Amino acid sequence: MPHLCILLSALLLMTSAVEPQNRLEGDETEVLNRTEADLVQDQIKNLIENLNGPTPSLTSTMAASFKTTALNQVTTLSQASSPAPGQEPTTAGHQVSSLASRCPGNQVMLEGSSACGCPSDRIKVGDLCTCPLGFRFEGAAGCKDVDECAEEVPCGPHANCTNTPGSYSCRCHRGYLTGAAGCQDVDECALAEVTGLQACGGNAECTNTLGSFKCSCPAGYVMAPNGQNCQDVDECSFVDLCRRDLGNVCANTPGSFVCRCPPGFRAEAQDCKGAACPNSTACRDVDECSASPAPCDGRGVCENTPGSYKCVCPAGYRGNGTHCEDLNECATGAHGCDVNARCGNIIGSYFCQCYQGFNGDGHFCFDIDECAVNNGHCEHNCTNERGGYSCQCASGYSLNQDARGCTDVNECLSSNGSCAHLCVNTPGSFQCRCRPGYQLHIDGHTCVDIDECKLQNGGCSHTCTNSPGGHKCHCPPPLLLDTDDLTCSNVTSCKLRNGGCAHGCVTRAEGHVQCSCRAGWKLSEDLRSCEDADECGDFTNGGCEQLCQNHPGTFNCTCREGYQVQADDPTKCRPVCDPPCRNYGVCVAPNICDCPLGYPGLGCSAMCSPPCTHGGTCMRWNKCLCPPGWTGEGCHSAVCELPCANGGRCVGPDTCQCPSDYTGPQCLLPLCIPACQNGGRCVDVNKCTCVGGWQGARCQIEPVQCQKPCKNGGVCEGLNRCRCTKGFAGRLCETAVTTPCVPPCRHGATCSPHNTCTCPEGTAGLHCERLTCPVVTTVVNMARAVRKAFRESYVDRCGPLGIQLCTKYRMNQARVYLQAYRVGYKIQCPERRGR
Numbered sequence: 001m002p003h004l005c006i007l008l009s010a011l012l013l014m015t016s017a018v019e020p021q022n023r024l025e026g027d028e029t030e031v032l033n034r035t036e037a038d039l040v041q042d043q044i045k046n047l048i049e050n051l052n053g054p055t056p057s058l059t060s061t062m063a064a065s066f067k068t069t070a071l072n073q074v075t076t077l078s079q080a081s082s083p084a085p086g087q088e089p090t091t092a093g094h095q096v097s098s099l100a101s102r103c104p105g106n107q108v109m110l111e112g113s114s115a116c117g118c119p120s121d122r123i124k125v126g127d128l129c130t131c132p133l134g135f136r137f138e139g140a141a142g143c144k145d146v147d148e149c150a151e152e153v154p155c156g157p158h159a160n161c162t163n164t165p166g167s168y169s170c171r172c173h174r175g176y177l178t179g180a181a182g183c184q185d186v187d188e189c190a191l192a193e194v195t196g197l198q199a200c201g202g203n204a205e206c207t208n209t210l211g212s213f214k215c216s217c218p219a220g221y222v223m224a225p226n227g228q229n230c231q232d233v234d235e236c237s238f239v240d241l242c243r244r245d246l247g248n249v250c251a252n253t254p255g256s257f258v259c260r261c262p263p264g265f266r267a268e269a270q271d272c273k274g275a276a277c278p279n280s281t282a283c284r285d286v287d288e289c290s291a292s293p294a295p296c297d298g299r300g301v302c303e304n305t306p307g308s309y310k311c312v313c314p315a316g317y318r319g320n321g322t323h324c325e326d327l328n329e330c331a332t333g334a335h336g337c338d339v340n341a342r343c344g345n346i347i348g349s350y351f352c353q354c355y356q357g358f359n360g361d362g363h364f365c366f367d368i369d370e371c372a373v374n375n376g377h378c379e380h381n382c383t384n385e386r387g388g389y390s391c392q393c394a395s396g397y398s399l400n401q402d403a404r405g406c407t408d409v410n411e412c413l414s415s416n417g418s419c420a421h422l423c424v425n426t427p428g429s430f431q432c433r434c435r436p437g438y439q440l441h442i443d444g445h446t447c448v449d450i451d452e453c454k455l456q457n458g459g460c461s462h463t464c465t466n467s468p469g470g471h472k473c474h475c476p477p478p479l480l481l482d483t484d485d486l487t488c489s490n491v492t493s494c495k496l497r498n499g500g501c502a503h504g505c506v507t508r509a510e511g512h513v514q515c516s517c518r519a520g521w522k523l524s525e526d527l528r529s530c531e532d533a534d535e536c537g538d539f540t541n542g543g544c545e546q547l548c549q550n551h552p553g554t555f556n557c558t559c560r561e562g563y564q565v566q567a568d569d570p571t572k573c574r575p576v577c578d579p580p581c582r583n584y585g586v587c588v589a590p591n592i593c594d595c596p597l598g599y600p601g602l603g604c605s606a607m608c609s610p611p612c613t614h615g616g617t618c619m620r621w622n623k624c625l626c627p628p629g630w631t632g633e634g635c636h637s638a639v640c641e642l643p644c645a646n647g648g649r650c651v652g653p654d655t656c657q658c659p660s661d662y663t664g665p666q667c668l669l670p671l672c673i674p675a676c677q678n679g680g681r682c683v684d685v686n687k688c689t690c691v692g693g694w695q696g697a698r699c700q701i702e703p704v705q706c707q708k709p710c711k712n713g714g715v716c717e718g719l720n721r722c723r724c725t726k727g728f729a730g731r732l733c734e735t736a737v738t739t740p741c742v743p744p745c746r747h748g749a750t751c752s753p754h755n756t757c758t759c760p761e762g763t764a765g766l767h768c769e770r771l772t773c774p775v776v777t778t779v780v781n782m783a784r785a786v787r788k789a790f791r792e793s794y795v796d797r798c799g800p801l802g803i804q805l806c807t808k809y810r811m812n813q814a815r816v817y818l819q820a821y822r823v824g825y826k827i828q829c830p831e832r833r834g835r
Helices: 002-016 036-052 060-081 188-195
Strands: 123-125 128-130 135-137 143-145 159-164 167-172 176-179 182-185 205-209 212-216 221-223 230-232 249-253 256-260 265-268 282-285 301-305 308-312 317-319 324-326 341-346 349-354 358-360 365-367 381-385 388-392 397-399 406-408 422-426 429-433 438-440 447-449 463-467 470-474 479-481 488-490 504-507 513-516 521-523 530-532 547-551 554-558 563-565 573-575 586-589 592-594 617-620 623-625 649-652 655-657 681-684 687-689 715-718 721-723 750-752 756-758 791-798 804-811 825-827
Touching: 167 176, 167 182, 188 205, 188 212, 349 358, 573 586
Parallel strands: 791 825
Antiparallel strands: 123 128, 135 143, 159 167, 176 182, 205 212, 221 230, 249 256, 265 282, 301 308, 317 324, 341 349, 358 365, 381 388, 397 406, 422 429, 438 447, 463 470, 479 488, 504 513, 521 530, 547 554, 563 573, 586 592, 617 623, 649 655, 681 687, 715 721, 750 756, 791 804
């Protein structure tokens, strides 16, 4: 192998020296006897001869290839060194210089130096200058890069070849990796299995191809748009594959589908036979109501439905079918009773009964005319009404409490019967009458005054004046009306009508009278009557300080607004202050007080800032007298003898305003919101201490704990609370649930399922309504002694409605001297005839 490397290197060096050297160093005139090409040719020939000899570790194939390459290089050099036709041989071919012996091989003198070497585009191998690996000598062009990718296919068919200076590079196609034999296909499917990666997603199957792979889907799946995942095909969304007309239901499954019957149906073979029948089953509805035991409990009635069933309550009951209770048709209005009938509810049904005053079957009721018989027992008038009747009285009468009799109404007791003067009651009515001097109006109620002066002057001798309800006679002066109030007489003394004087009368000696007036009055011009004397009309103003008010026969002093009369002197006025002046202040003018120092407020009151609140009284300047429970400026601060805790604030006397999580008089009690339940105690804010096994933040979680075990297969599901099996109830499932029998069982019998009664001993019948009297045999000892013995006997007797009842009697403390005996029974009921 080392020999092969030496030979290859030598060959490359020699083949690179394909351009004849015709450049002489300096002024050399010596002509070379041999050209450089000749020297290279000789060296290559020697190498070929060496290849023909024994070469260790060099195969015959490699030697032959190298020999062929060398011969080609020799041929190239020969052609390069030979001059073209008509061309003169180069200087290098004919000149022999003395410098040739200086530079070994085909080396040349370097420019600007006396040393030998190779041009810049070549490399030195031994004494020879040749082109580097991957370059080719091309005469005057020198060493040029060999494009291996263009001349051959070095990378194989599954790679891209890229030429580089002096070499090339191979890059495998996508889906291939570089191997010993070049680019080899990558099995992506196997690689995914080894690495745990997923080449194809979902249910897709991976198949390797040259340079790639493909994903395919099994039956029942289609490829997703991403080309890697498989999506299930919903066969049920296509054509009818399951014969829905036969009741089948198509159910999609991963990669396929199944035909099945819906719940509540069972698959059965079709009734038809032969080739015309489809190869499928038909779904028949399952009649759950025919199953045993019946699916509906209690009073529920089973109704089959397509694919299922439902429990409904029979007529007269309501509920969900599992639990049925009596339907109160009367309360819900689901009845056919007449509007004039009463609806009565019974278990499973109802009845209708016409109201009093109606006849009918309850579903249709008609009114009874009670007035048709004895006038309805009414004293006056009878009026028939729906469902009854009513009695009415004639005008002027009122109905008695018995609603039948009538009593006269005294109209005069109410507003005097609307009479102006007098009202007189009469049976069934009343009459209006007038006082003397009036006459009844045509309306029968009002009274009209009679003008007596129009009739004979009212009996007056002189002048008559009519008045309401009467009249009055008048006499001209100096005559006076006599005692008969009609005639006029001459006045000679004060005895007749006080001499005609209004106030005082004095008889003179000559038979004349003289009239006088009382204080405050003065005699009028007629010298008989008196008129008021106006004391306020003179300059003295009646002696009043401010205002004088005249009155008939007297006067009084008053004051202007803001003043009032002094109590000690009615003629004087003093100012009034509202509010009154306090604290020794003096009212000097209306609502103006002359106050002492320190009381500048209204009415000489003290002024406090802030003002006194909560009923406090301002005593002096900025000093409040506070009521109990308040203190501070303006009595604004409440006083709590016991301090408020936990951030509470004293807002009133001994009243604390607590924060949202505390309560109590002193805010000492924490609050739990919501409150602790089931006996739990709030021990801190929103923290409950539970008792009796209860748990949870508010003791709301019930413990599963039963102090007494559950009976009859019950399971404890709470605090002393059991979940009972079917047929039992109660907290411990100790009570058997029995549905009441209709009609109910008699004589202590128990109601069994299917509305049957289990009769105790001594009773019989469908509902244990009959009593049977058993024959009892009692054996009495023959011992001659006094002992407690008894004898029993049963006697049948007839009870109400023909039911036979048994009566048992007992006899104790009997002296027994008899042998054993048998006690039977006897029937006391009379035999029924016609049997």
